Amino acid sequence: MISIKDVSHRYTAKGREETVALSNVNLEIEDNEFVTIIGPSGCGKTTLMRAVGGLVQPTEGEITIDGQRVTGPHQQAAVVFQNFALLPWASILDNVAFGLELQGMGKADRIAKAEQYIKRVGLSGFERKYPRELSGGMQQRVGLARALAVETPILLMDEPFGALDQQTRRYMQEELIQIWEGDRRTVIFVTHDMEEAVLLGDKVVLMSARPGKIEEVIDVDIARPRDPEAVERSEVFAEKKEYLWRRLREMYQVTA
Amino acid sequence: MTAVAPTRPKPVGVIGPSKGVSTFFETTSSWWGILALLLIWEIAGQVADLVWLPPVTEVIATLWQLFVDGVIQPHLGASLWSLFVGFSVSLVVGLIVGTLMGLSTTINSALDIFVNAMLFTPALIFAPILFAVFGLSDVTRISVVVLYAMFIIIINTAEGVRNVDDPLLDMAASFGASRWTAVRRIILPSAYPLIIAGLRLGAGRAVKGMINGEMFIALIGLGGLSASYGKSLQFPEVWAMALFIMIVAIIINQGVSIIERKLTAWYD
Numbered sequence: 393m394i395s396i397k398d399v400s401h402r403y404t405a406k407g408r409e410e411t412v413a414l415s416n417v418n419l420e421i422e423d424n425e426f427v428t429i430i431g432p433s434g435c436g437k438t439t440l441m442r443a444v445g446g447l448v449q450p451t452e453g454e455i456t457i458d459g460q461r462v463t464g465p466h467q468q469a470a471v472v473f474q475n476f477a478l479l480p481w482a483s484i485l486d487n488v489a490f491g492l493e494l495q496g497m498g499k500a501d502r503i504a505k506a507e508q509y510i511k512r513v514g515l516s517g518f519e520r521k522y523p524r525e526l527s528g529g530m531q532q533r534v535g536l537a538r539a540l541a542v543e544t545p546i547l548l549m550d551e552p553f554g555a556l557d558q559q560t561r562r563y564m565q566e567e568l569i570q571i572w573e574g575d576r577r578t579v580i581f582v583t584h585d586m587e588e589a590v591l592l593g594d595k596v597v598l599m600s601a602r603p604g605k606i607e608e609v610i611d612v613d614i615a616r617p618r619d620p621e622a623v624e625r626s627e628v629f630a631e632k633k634e635y636l637w638r639r640l641r642e643m644y645q646v647t648a
Numbered sequence: 649m650t651a652v653a654p655t656r657p658k659p660v661g662v663i664g665p666s667k668g669v670s671t672f673f674e675t676t677s678s679w680w681g682i683l684a685l686l687l688i689w690e691i692a693g694q695v696a697d698l699v700w701l702p703p704v705t706e707v708i709a710t711l712w713q714l715f716v717d718g719v720i721q722p723h724l725g726a727s728l729w730s731l732f733v734g735f736s737v738s739l740v741v742g743l744i745v746g747t748l749m750g751l752s753t754t755i756n757s758a759l760d761i762f763v764n765a766m767l768f769t770p771a772l773i774f775a776p777i778l779f780a781v782f783g784l785s786d787v788t789r790i791s792v793v794v795l796y797a798m799f800i801i802i803i804n805t806a807e808g809v810r811n812v813d814d815p816l817l818d819m820a821a822s823f824g825a826s827r828w829t830a831v832r833r834i835i836l837p838s839a840y841p842l843i844i845a846g847l848r849l850g851a852g853r854a855v856k857g858m859i860n861g862e863m864f865i866a867l868i869g870l871g872g873l874s875a876s877y878g879k880s881l882q883f884p885e886v887w888a889m890a891l892f893i894m895i896v897a898i899i900i901n902q903g904v905s906i907i908e909r910k911l912t913a914w915y916d
């Protein structure tokens with residue numbers, strides 16, 4: 393279980409005003425839960441996610457994972473980045489194996505494991521290709537495979553499909569649901585797309601930029617396994633989406 | 649909104665990797681150009697009958713004779729040796745200092761001005777001092793090579809290291825990479841194209857440094873031999889040496905280009 397207690401974070405950059413990115417955030421995330429975080433840009437979604445990964449040390453409060461306090465990057469979580477963050481000089485196979493390599497896994501083992509996850513994200517046959525030879529959607533599958541391959545209990549995804557065109561994004565969402573339902577992890581998934589938030593999440597965490605607060609946690613009571621098309625036709629989906637949109641519009645009016 | 653780092657202007661010394669180096673010998677038109685030039689030289693030399701302009705046939709014959717008599721070979725050996733040692737030193741020191749400058753703003757601000765000044769200073773002005781310190785030993789000539797070659801390698805390496813893509817560092821950190829692992833697995837590979845470009849430029853400057861240093865000492869090496877012929881106004885020999893040094897420089901440049909292409913073929 394991830395538990396975020398009274399977490400606040402202020403960025404202090406030289407010669408600039410301090411920015412309050414998070415203020416008094418409290419959140420509990422159960423094991424194997426899929427949590428989506430949505431909110432206006434600049435409201436601290438990335439900061440919160442990075443804090444869980446140990447990439448940012450919050451100025452106040454604490455985050456614990458199964459009772460262990462997070463003080464730096466740790467082996468409990470793997471990150472999927474919006475800009476993919478693939479090594480341009482390394483093959484797909486080496487990219488997927490990169491996290492395993494940093495963990496010190498031997499070559500034969502990590503290649504076997506990387507191949508397994510390349511297959512899982514549907515990229516078999518592309519092992520020897522380089523990132524630039526792949527489309528954006530495929531590159532993000534590589535990013536996903538790399539994060540899955542280290543087999544951490546937690547996956548942190550920061551607008552992973554934000555850089556993709558709409559059809560590709562839609563397709564990747566379906567794939568992610570399938571992959572995740574076959575291999576459950578705890579997922580924190582940051583998005584700015586309301587449909588995505590509802591379609592994927594067991595819970596939607598709504599954040600606001602006044603500043604960096606959690607406004608509400610919305611349960612999405614749609615059964616698993618989810619069939620994306622059926623979900624989108626369902627009443628619950630329409631209702632949750634509608635509700636999210638109303639809340640976000642209110643926030644926009646407050647800040648605009 | 650994401651934080652954006654201020655864009656940094658490229659330092660003057662940095663030059664990117666050469667894309668698709670079209671080599672000197674690949675084009676037949678450059679062969680025709682050379683042939684035409686040699687023909688004009690020959691005719692001018694024959695017709696004008698000037699002491700300082702012997703016909704090309706005489707120059708080539710002189711060069712041949714210098715080889716047959718075994719005059720050139722030991723000097724060629726001495727030159728290539730100081731080039732090799734000087735370039736190796738430049739390579740090792742340049743990569744290390746460049747990497748440190750790229751990684752640490754403190755080291756960078758301490759050395760930046762000095763390194764840039766040295767890049768544009770003709771290093772030959774230090775030759776008298778080097779000569780005073782090291783005398784006739786190889787160290788003097790090797791030092792001149794180093795002074796010519798090292799700074800461009802430092803500057804390109806530092807710039808390559810500095811230009812690393814931050815998201816990649818972030819990614820490595822998220823997988824638990826230490827600082828040293830990040831340098832090895834992220835920073836140096838992404839600096840690679842600029843580093844290789846620096847080495848190519850450094851090699852060209854090393855050849856210049858080799859000849860200039862030798863001409864200053866005027867005793868040893870191809871430049872030394874050439875300088876001594878110059879002093880005694882032996883123009884066919886001077887021309888022969890000039891021709892030979894140009895050929896050596898072209899061969900080295902070709903070699904470096906081929907190595908560069910091999911080293912960067914796998915990198916986009």
Ligand SMILES: Nc1ncnc2c1ncn2[C@@H]1O[C@H](COP(=O)(O)OP(=O)(O)O)[C@@H](O)[C@H]1O
Nearest residue numbers: 403405411413433434435436437438439649651
């Ligand atoms: N490294 C940083 N230094 C200074 N301010 C930052 C930094 N990263 C984010 N911020 C600021 O903190 C706030 C929250 O940012 P972020 O967590 O990236 O929001 P989001 O992901 O929701 O768009 C923003 O105002 C942003 O400008």
Ligand SMILES: [Mg+2]
Nearest residue numbers: 437438439550
């Ligand atoms: Mg963000």
